[in-house]
Amino acid sequence: MDFLTKHTSCLSNLELNLAPGWQTVGAYFLLSAGGLFVLSKALTFVRVLLSLFILPGKSLRSFGPKGSWAVVTGASDGLGKEFALQLARAGFNIVLVSRTASKLTALSDEITSKYSSVQTKTLAMDFARNADSDYENLKTLVNELDVAVLVNNVGKSHDIPTPFVLTSEEEMTDIVTINCMGTLRVTQLVVPGMMQRKRGLILTMGSFGGLIPSPLLATYSGSKAFLQQWSTALGSELEQHGITVELVQAYLITSAMSKVRRASALIPNPRSFVKSVLSKIGRNGGSPDYAYSSSPYWSHGLMAYFLTCITGTMGKFVAGQNRVMHESIRKRALRKAEREKGKKST
Numbered sequence: 001m002d003f004l005t006k007h008t009s010c011l012s013n014l015e016l017n018l019a020p021g022w023q024t025v026g027a028y029f030l031l032s033a034g035g036l037f038v039l040s041k042a043l044t045f046v047r048v049l050l051s052l053f054i055l056p057g058k059s060l061r062s063f064g065p066k067g068s069w070a071v072v073t074g075a076s077d078g079l080g081k082e083f084a085l086q087l088a089r090a091g092f093n094i095v096l097v098s099r100t101a102s103k104l105t106a107l108s109d110e111i112t113s114k115y116s117s118v119q120t121k122t123l124a125m126d127f128a129r130n131a132d133s134d135y136e137n138l139k140t141l142v143n144e145l146d147v148a149v150l151v152n153n154v155g156k157s158h159d160i161p162t163p164f165v166l167t168s169e170e171e172m173t174d175i176v177t178i179n180c181m182g183t184l185r186v187t188q189l190v191v192p193g194m195m196q197r198k199r200g201l202i203l204t205m206g207s208f209g210g211l212i213p214s215p216l217l218a219t220y221s222g223s224k225a226f227l228q229q230w231s232t233a234l235g236s237e238l239e240q241h242g243i244t245v246e247l248v249q250a251y252l253i254t255s256a257m258s259k260v261r262r263a264s265a266l267i268p269n270p271r272s273f274v275k276s277v278l279s280k281i282g283r284n285g286g287s288p289d290y291a292y293s294s295s296p297y298w299s300h301g302l303m304a305y306f307l308t309c310i311t312g313t314m315g316k317f318v319a320g321q322n323r324v325m326h327e328s329i330r331k332r333a334l335r336k337a338e339r340e341k342g343k344k345s346t
Ligand SMILES: NC(=O)c1ccc[n+]([C@@H]2O[C@H](COP(=O)([O-])OP(=O)(O)OC[C@H]3O[C@@H](n4cnc5c(N)ncnc54)[C@H](OP(=O)(O)O)[C@@H]3O)[C@@H](O)[C@H]2O)c1
Pocket: 073, 074, 075, 076, 077, 078, 079, 080, 097, 098, 099, 100, 103, 125, 126, 127, 128, 153, 154, 155, 156, 157, 178, 205, 206, 207, 208, 250, 251, 252, 253, 254, 255, 256, 257, 258
């Protein structure tokens, strides 16, 4: 008798020998395990809906009194500018950190003219340089302030979707230096003061690129996955010091970086997105399985929930769909670049 026949016959003997009572117990066990599984999924989904649509987040005031400061990196445009404006409206004084001094001055003027009681300070620094002198200047600035909120927003993606082997060394280095080193170094400057005061909020801009592997944006995707893990670990370290840490997960938002101009249900503008972040602090939104993280904008939250439900079993399929989408964006970007080159040469 070969191996298969022998084992099949053993199994059928076992089935025949099982008393009817045990078969019923087995059936009940399977049914209850299945029922519990479905119930836990349903409860998690209800939690997601409550978090996205009903429950409020922690009050921003709980992180620092009126007159305390918020530090925003990448503050001169897009999401950073909106974080600065909305935190100023909530009564925080703002330190604006970004590359272009003239844009920082313009934003500082806008804030002080809109909110007369709010003070601002600006620091122009290029995070791609990773210069000790820049971080020394920032340290001097923040050491004399009661910093209640840090928004690690500065970030760089690939200029256009590009296969990893064709990515230039400069682009790779800039993405890792700005997204990862910039965030780590700024956070190390701000955390000691927060620990002394036993309060504070640290928000870091993550991305769906850090949740789901993004072919043709591999380095950006990796840098955001790094921030996801780093921020979660930091969240656990700092919770005991009274500091709230949150990694903000986002799909597309209209901005210079995304190159999307028209807002839609899936792609909000920075104002709506930032409003959802600041009103849902401490809620997971669509990311109940990620500690110290949130996907707070309603449509992004629903997407995050469903995508993370299926990536475990369908990871290859999701990455493949992502690759096809980025290949098509790359083709269109290259065609546009060709057209513009043609216009210039005529
Ligand atoms: N937009 C999206 O669809 C999206 C989706 C997911 C996550 N995110 C994340 O959200 C964050 C903000 O993105 P965004 O779309 O608002 O970007 P954005 O509109 O391009 O603005 C980027 C900001 O960062 C500053 N910046 C860029 N490189 C810098 C450098 N080397 N040194 C100092 N400052 C620098 C820019 O300053 P200048 O004005 O001087 O250039 C600008 O203020 C990023 O971390 C991004 O990864 C965005």
